[in-house]
Amino acid sequence: MSKLKLRKYKADDFLNIGLMEYERKCREGQPVEKWALVKEKAGPAVTMFDADERIVFCCGVHDMWPGVGEIWGVFSPLTKEYPLIYFAVKELVDILFEKHGYVRLQAPLDPAGCPETIRLNELLGFRPEGLMRRYGPHGEDRVLYALIKEDKDAE
Numbered sequence: 001m002s003k004l005k006l007r008k009y010k011a012d013d014f015l016n017i018g019l020m021e022y023e024r025k026c027r028e029g030q031p032v033e034k035w036a037l038v039k040e041k042a043g044p045a046v047t048m049f050d051a052d053e054r055i056v057f058c059c060g061v062h063d064m065w066p067g068v069g070e071i072w073g074v075f076s077p078l079t080k081e082y083p084l085i086y087f088a089v090k091e092l093v094d095i096l097f098e099k100h101g102y103v104r105l106q107a108p109l110d111p112a113g114c115p116e117t118i119r120l121n122e123l124l125g126f127r128p129e130g131l132m133r134r135y136g137p138h139g140e141d142r143v144l145y146a147l148i149k150e151d152k153d154a155e
Contacts, residue, residue, distance in 0.1 A: 004088060009045035009058050011036035017055040018076045025113070030137050038062075043069055044100055048088060054078055059089070061096060067103040069096070073117070086123055093124055093147070103149045108132050108142035121145050125152055 014036040019027065027035075039045060045060020056078045061069035079085055096102050107126060109118050126145040135142040 004048050004050055004056060004082060004085075006046045006048055006088075009040060009047045009060055011040045013047040013055055013058050014039065014074060017058060017074055018078065020075060020077055023074055025138075027137075039072060044096065046092065048085075050078065050082075056082060056085070059092065061100075061102070061105065064106075067101060069102050069105055071105050071107045075117075086120060089120065090124055093152075097149050097152060104146060106144055106146040108135055108144050110136060110140055111143050113140065118143075118145070121147075125155060127151070 011033070015033065039058075039060055039062065043061040043063040045058065047058045048056045050056055055076055057073060057075040059071065059073035061071055063069050093105065096105060105126075106129075107121055109121060111118055122145075124147065126147045129144045129146050132142040132144050134140070
């Protein structure tokens with residue numbers, strides 16, 4: 001297994017990532033190029049790639065207002081080759097709280113379409129807060145998960 005590296009996210013990273021089936025379905029009929037550009041400017045974001053320059057995932061935060069951000073992430077099928085990816089994501093979350101000053105991070109997740117993402121967020125300490133009806137790009141329901149700095153600090 002090769003070592004993973006990080007760089008600042010660029011819109012082309014999202015356009016060049018090999019998407020998981022779930023991600024492909026979510027993006028059907030959506031303005032993907034616009035989404036990729038918006039995420040580049042929305043807040044801090046990184047791309048993780050392997051030694052062969054293959055993109056493993058892109059993630060970042062869309063700033064809602066000072067101290068509050070909504071996490072987004074796009075995982076490629078390559079994530080299955082890196083079972084310890086949790087530690088890299090945890091480090092990124094720690095950096096967001098400590099160096100970027102967030103007090104709340106939230107993520108609207110699709111429990112039916114992507115249970116792996118929910119499992120990762122729960123391992124990171126995110127807790128479900130409520131149902132967001134018809135929130136997804138095709139009208140699917142999402143569950144809002146959040147991690148509050150005080151809860152994280154109490155770990």
